[in-house]
Amino acid sequence: MAKSPEAPASNAAPSEGTVLNGGTVSPSGKGRATPSRAEQEAARKRPLVADTKEAKARARADLAAQREKARVGMAAGDEKFLPVRDKGPQRRFARDFVDSGWHLGEALMPAMVLVIVATFIPLPAIQYYSFIALWIFILFVIGDMIITSIRVKRAVRDKFGAERMEKGLGWYAAMRTIQMRFMRLPKPQVKRGQHPA
Template sequence: MAKTPSNETEQASGGDDAAQAPTTKGKGVPTPSRREQEAARKRPLVPNDRKEAARIQKAKSAEARERARVGMAAGDERYLPQRDRGPQKKYIRDYVDARFSLGEILIPVMFLVIILTFIPSYETQVIGTMGLWVFFIAAVIDVLWLGRTLRKKLAAKFGETRVEGGIRWYAAMRALQLRPMRLPKPQVKRGDYPS
């Protein structure tokens, strides 16, 4: 008896045709139409629940602002404004924060003079005003000395002393603020000068 091709295949496979699962061709799912795909991507410009969407947006904005505030206070470069970025500006901040400046107590002295002006004694008012001017001149001299010192130190450390916004102005504005009110917050202790 002659073997037919189907018999040969049957014998070669060992008769396990029933056990083998039929294979399907293609992906098994119909391709969605263009209209269906566009409809799935569409989102309304205005959400159905505007109050809920506004609340979610407000929470996200508050979280981003808080992250930026904490990052700026910590001196993280990503959150600092352009005027505070760079290694030279960080050096200036650390140097100013490490020393005591007369300008730090300028605001408390001004409040004291304002209180003295309420005393009805003319002599007390004149002494308070003159004392304020003397203190103010001493603070300006201190700031000028600070700027000169920083210019030399930056030239020795970085070689390039050109700083956007000016070394003296940047140092003076920081030195004339109360230490707890400075932003970014001081990262060094008193006397811990940068190398």
């Protein structure tokens, strides 16, 4: 009588992708299911806002560089970085007109500091006369502002024409006279005594 073929051992490991006794399928070779398209897209998404210390530091450095560039450009009188108040060839001419001369208003702030110091001197006469001198000086400063305003408007009218005369240009120039030269913005682009272009 012929021998029947031997049955496979029950403890043999099932091959990949074969059906087991319980009806379940053994895992594929990579040991996990293929992710769906939604899962793949979610894995590829990255936040738009920097979420690392290096990225935040780089963003802060870029912003600081942009601000510094704008500050330097404004100080140099670059039209691209100037506020609306300072833009235009007439405003530039008015600034150069003021910066080319000497004005009493430049000494107004130091004079006020001297008067404040004088108030600490325990002599009523010194305190009184220092205040009187300050008010007299302020009157001269106001007179210089008025004269400068008139001269600037006349010079702008001669250079650009009456039809291109901007409103408020005289006041703009007058207010610049009471700023100390090193504190003016935009910075002076002409030397004292130099005729504005």
